[in-house]
Amino acid sequence: MTSTLNADPAELAKFSELAHRWWDLDSEFRPLHQINPLRLNWINGIQPLQGLKALDVGCGGGILADSMARKGADVLGIDLSSKALKVAQLHALEAQTPRVEYREVSAEALAAEAPAQFDVVTCMEMLEHVPDPASVVQACADLVKPGGWVFFSTLNRGAKSFLFAILGAEYVLNLLPRGTHEYAKMIRPSELARYARHAGLELHDTQGMEYNPITQRYWLSADTSVNYLFATQKPLSAA
Template identity: 75%
Template structure:
């Protein structure tokens, strides 16, 4: 790892410490397991995954990577948290997941190594954990084939998101470990859309993700005030 890698060592350590819990559906990563079907369906609505070459940026323990591979895609998951990647690889072996592989490399380095190589790039719940999210967006765009799709998800920055995503989720409901998120790193939809356009991507769709703590149900809506997803395309040549 070089000194210039776009990663926060404290963030990598935080997720590595929890690596063994990635596939515990009732553990610290329970919200990721709960929202994964929503994310997968939303991606598939825009770009059916069967037969596609897919890159999952910031894949962690492989929850989304694994499900995309089981949907028929050839998936490469990348991350800089070594322990989480080992968990992802072990799970793929144990579950005999086809067409998925994992690699420890930054998205910027991969963009230099293999530009225009992927039909689909996903970057979910990752941008709010890196020092320079615009650099990640730019690299994702470079990795796409012309006509390819890039999907992002992150957290809006406003008083409501602070209350729900940090105070509520981490301190009151205990849905996430305390310290998972830093409010200053949250990204407003206008900022993410601007970063995408600057990288040469066209914004196609934006959806919010809602949660009811009483029923423990997630759903997509037009309300992007807290969690939201962005679908973009790289114009065809």
């Protein structure tokens, strides 16, 4: 393992400042709460979570981790933001969420410590915030058991995503704080597919996510030009 942490201090600081608002449904994190049922049902539809051991990489305040635990999984959420993790832990206590724990550790460090320990690994809305997304993808592949599933979601890099995800969401509609995303860090589906393939993961399903600002409704579709999700699986032969 390298001694350099695969994290951007500015990104950690940015989300740490907002940590106390993770579970405020009218805060900057409202879009995550709105899309969470979509991504949770998509994951659970491909791989039912009941009774499985799941890991949420870049869990933040625990929105997805908490919901996966309520679907019956034993969940570990990891992040490098101490403040966000404290909020996640406090919410788990207040909401009496069963079977969820949180740790401040990087995906790479946990992969070295506990390889092939999870049935399901999720890494949602996180890859576009780290210096080396391929390293995170490799760590996720190392953490999942042979036959297990790794789910990713991120932002495409292109003219439409710049218009919708940055100008629209951050500057016009104020859905997200300005500066939440950097265009250069967005990842094309072809790039993420390459990272996954190099990590030994097989791509099984791709979904796009769209948003109507008038109805304020999100839905999954075949349009991956802005937000998209990947379902990948580690072959059993990787044992």
